[in-house]
Amino acid sequence: xxxxxxxxxxxxxxxxxxxxxxxxxxxxxxxxxxxxxxxxxxxxxxxxxxxxxxxxxxxxxxxxxxxxxxxxxxxxxxxxxxxxxxxxxxxxxxxxxxxxxxxxxxxxxxxxxxxxxxxxxxxxxxxxxxxxxxxxxxxxxxxxxxxxxxxxxxxxxxxxxxxxxxxxxxxxxxxxxxxxxxxxxxxxxxx
Numbered sequence: 001x002x003x004x005x006x007x008x009x010x011x012x013x014x015x016x017x018x019x020x021x022x023x024x025x026x027x028x029x030x031x032x033x034x035x036x037x038x039x040x041x042x043x044x045x046x047x048x049x050x051x052x053x054x055x056x057x058x059x060x061x062x063x064x065x066x067x068x069x070x071x072x073x074x075x076x077x078x079x080x081x082x083x084x085x086x087x088x089x090x091x092x093x094x095x096x097x098x099x100x101x102x103x104x105x106x107x108x109x110x111x112x113x114x115x116x117x118x119x120x121x122x123x124x125x126x127x128x129x130x131x132x133x134x135x136x137x138x139x140x141x142x143x144x145x146x147x148x149x150x151x152x153x154x155x156x157x158x159x160x161x162x163x164x165x166x167x168x169x170x171x172x173x174x175x176x177x178x179x180x181x182x183x184x185x186x187x188x189x190x191x
Contacts, residue, residue, distance in 0.1 A: 043073055050077060053091040054162075058082065060091055071098055133157065137180055158184040 003011075046065035051074075053060040061080035065073040074095040078085030087094075097103070107125040108117040120128075140156035159177050161170065177185055 046072055053087065053094060054097075055088075055090045060087055062087070062091070062094065071095065074098070133180070141181055153181040153183050155183060157182045159186065161185070161187045 043065045046067050048063045048065055051062045051064045053062055060083040061077035062074055063077045064071060065075075076083055076085040076087040076091070107120045107122055109120045109125065109128075110117045136156050137154050140154045142151055142153055142155075144150055157177075157180065159173070159182055161173060174185070
C-alpha cells in the first residue's frame with residue numbers, strides 16, 4: 001500500500017478523533033447537551049415555517065428556517081404524527097436542492113434538431129404548451145367508438161402527477177384533464 005505523508009496524517013487524525021469520542025462515550029459522557037447547543041446556535045434567530053417535503057407521497061412535515069427571508073436550514077418537524085421529525089435521505093437533502101447552483105430557474109427550450117438551448121419567457125413557454133396540447137387533442141380526439149359508444153377521449157396525452165400536490169391542485173388538474181378527454185392520468189406515488 002502506497003501511503004503518502006499527507007494520507008498518513010489524515011488517517012492518524014481520524015483514528016485519534018474516533019478513539020477520543022469512543023472513549024468519552026465509553027466513560028458515559030453524553031454529547032447530547034453539546035449537540036443541542038450547536039443546533040440552537042445554528043437557528044437561534046431564524047423564523048420557523050411549517051412546510052411539506054416535496055418528494056414521495058408520505059408528505060413528511062418539515063420546518064423551513066429563514067433569516068431575513070433567506071432559507072438557512074430545513075429539517076423534519078418533530079410535531080409530525082407519522083414521521084416524528086425524521087426525514088429520509090431525499091427529504092434530508094431538501095436544503096441542498098434549494099441552494100444548488102445547478103437548479104433550473106429559467107425556461108429552457110431546444111427546438112427539434114437544434115444543438116443549443118434557448119431561454120424563453122414563461123408566457124411564451126406556457127402559450128407553446130397550450131398550443132401543442134390543443135393541436136394534439138384536436139388531431140387525436142375520439143368522440144365515438146366504431147360501435148357508436150360515446151367516449152369523448154384522447155389517448156395521445158398522458159399526465160403524470162406528483163405525490164406532493166395538494167388536494168386543490170389535484171382537483172383542478174383532474175377537471176382540466178378530464179375536460180380535455182385525457183384518460184391516462186397517473187400519479188408518481190403508484191409507480
